[in-house]
Amino acid sequence: MRYKSTRGQVSDLSFTEAVLMGLASDGGLLLPESVPDVSEHLEAWQSLSYPELAKNIMGLYIGDIAAAELGGIIDKSYSTFTNEKVTPLNRMGETNILELFHGPTLAFKDVALQFLGNVFEHILKETKGELNIVGATSGDTGSAAIAGVRGKDNINIFIMFPEGKTSELQELQMTSVLDANVHNLAVDGSFDDCQALLKSVFSDLPFKAQYQLGAVNSVNWARILAQIVYFFSAYFQLKEEQPQTNKVDFCVPTGNFGDIFAGYLARKMGLPIDRLILATNANDILARFFKTGRYEREEVNFTHSPAMDIQVSSNFERYLYYALDGSSAKVNEFMESFANTGAASIEFNTPSFDQTFAAGSATNEQTLAAIQEIYEVHGYITDPHTAVGLHVGKTLRRTEVPIIHLSTAHPAKFDAAIKLALPEVHPVHPTLEALKGAKTRKSKLEVDEDALKHFIKKHRAPE
Ligand SMILES: *Cc1c(COP(=O)(O)O)cnc(C)c1O
Numbered sequence: 001m002r003y004k005s006t007r008g009q010v011s012d013l014s015f016t017e018a019v020l021m022g023l024a025s026d027g028g029l030l031l032p033e034s035v036p037d038v039s040e041h042l043e044a045w046q047s048l049s050y051p052e053l054a055k056n057i058m059g060l061y062i063g064d065i066a067a068a069e070l071g072g073i074i075d076k077s078y079s080t081f082t083n084e085k086v087t088p089l090n091r092m093g094e095t096n097i098l099e100l101f102h103g104p105t106l107a108f109k110d111v112a113l114q115f116l117g118n119v120f121e122h123i124l125k126e127t128k129g130e131l132n133i134v135g136a137t138s139g140d141t142g143s144a145a146i147a148g149v150r151g152k153d154n155i156n157i158f159i160m161f162p163e164g165k166t167s168e169l170q171e172l173q174m175t176s177v178l179d180a181n182v183h184n185l186a187v188d189g190s191f192d193d194c195q196a197l198l199k200s201v202f203s204d205l206p207f208k209a210q211y212q213l214g215a216v217n218s219v220n221w222a223r224i225l226a227q228i229v230y231f232f233s234a235y236f237q238l239k240e241e242q243p244q245t246n247k248v249d250f251c252v253p254t255g256n257f258g259d260i261f262a263g264y265l266a267r268k269m270g271l272p273i274d275r276l277i278l279a280t281n282a283n284d285i286l287a288r289f290f291k292t293g294r295y296e297r298e299e300v301n302f303t304h305s306p307a308m309d310i311q312v313s314s315n316f317e318r319y320l321y322y323a324l325d326g327s328s329a330k331v332n333e334f335m336e337s338f339a340n341t342g343a344a345s346i347e348f349n350t351p352s353f354d355q356t357f358a359a360g361s362a363t364n365e366q367t368l369a370a371i372q373e374i375y376e377v378h379g380y381i382t383d384p385h386t387a388v389g390l391h392v393g394k395t396l397r398r399t400e401v402p403i404i405h406l407s408t409a410h411p412a413k414f415d416a417a418i419k420l421a422l423p424e425v426h427p428v429h430p431t432l433e434a435l436k437g438a439k440t441r442k443s444k445l446e447v448d449e450d451a452l453k454h455f456i457k458k459h460r461a462p463e
Contacts, residue, residue: 169415
């Protein structure tokens with residue numbers, strides 16, 4: 001499989017080239033040249049374990065890592081999950097919840113970042129290179145990225161976070177990792193300051209090349225690829241218990257559009273997904289788009305589901321490319337209009353589009369009510385991101401098609417929101433309990449590009 005950019009100026013990349021490039025060098029996003037149809041394999045794949053399923057699906061998209069090597073990378077990536085099904089489907093009456101939070105940091109991002117870390121390690125072994133990953137986090141992504149590469153040879157990771165503005169637990173999940181290649185940078189500023197610093201070091205191209213800077217942000221193709229697998233796994237788990245299952249809907253709490261885009265590709269590959277239900281919190285630019293065709297930026301709202309407090313979704317352009325008939329010219333025009341005016345529109349002129357996606361949003365109150373409802377009915381505690389999906393799924397469900405809800409984090413990670421909904425309930429997880437009182441390490445950083453560069457130079461991976 002070869003890869004190309006949505007903007008049309010980059011093409012014919014191998015998988016590892018696409019992984020190392022991250023964001024396409026023409027400013028677009030990388031996509032496979034074609035999407036394989038796997039309909040005829042569905043029956044044979046039904047009984048595969050998660051890692052075997054992953055090898056079959058991901059192997060179709062990876063032409064430059066030998067099958068045995070890829071198999072080893074996949075086995076290693078999912079051996080860190082504490083549930084034998086990796087992403088188990090929890091069925092409670094009519095409610096189906098796909099638990100994606102059994103990895104090391106208890107959020108669904110582990111599914112992709114455990115894999116990406118091992119892919120980086122493999123590539124560096126082949127090229128004998130070094131990699132210095134630089135990232136900015138407002139909470140969740142940082143710890144999953146760190147868990148993906150901690151202790152690995154020839155890789156260093158530098159994660160900036162706004163000092164005092166992440167939750168105590170989120171900070172602990174990062175700073176308690178004491179491996180020598182992990183550098184937590186507590187920035188004396190806001191998350192926007194961290195992102196601006198990140199942008200400025202990446203735009204210094206000579207510096208980026210000299211220090212082999214790399215990124216693990218949500219646009220990396222390897223992350224999308226790893227996430228396709230659990231849509232298949234969920235479908236097979238439901239079919240195992242309900243053999244008459246034909247089509248299913250998936251409900252996906254959405255921020256950067258990565259998770260739901262993986263579902264879109266699974267559908268294109270022939271998995272019988274009827275609708276993808278897109279659920280947002282008050283930051284509802286995507287929900288509005290799928291109702292009206294108009295993509296229009298607004299101010300960011302802070303909600304109980306902070307990992308979805310996003311206005312401009314970094315993976316949306318991948319979907320746009322397909323929605324605009326694979327025309328890079330139209331993608332460029334749309335993105336330019338959006339960059340210049342804060343808004344752009346698309347005609348939903350082909351009958352298939354408006355039927356693939358259904359969309360809705362949940363207010364903070366509706367999110368808390370959804371946490372209360374599933375606890376009252378099933379005694380199940382769910383995190384606020386998952387609860388956004390539960391609310392939206394309820395408003396859009398049809399009796400004849402089952403819905404599978406993606407659950408993106410363990411509730412103990414977001415205990416403050418749970419406390420508001422269920423004052424008497426205290427979700428805990430042994431992984432998080434073990435962090436309390438743990439030894440930590442972090443370095444202070446001023447909002448200053450030269451200070452960041454100096455830090456990277458001093459702590460870079462050995463050549
Ligand atoms: C990142 C994240 C999301 C949003 O996923 P996207 O792929 O950005 O749409 C939802 N829930 C949690 C807990 C997350 O960490």
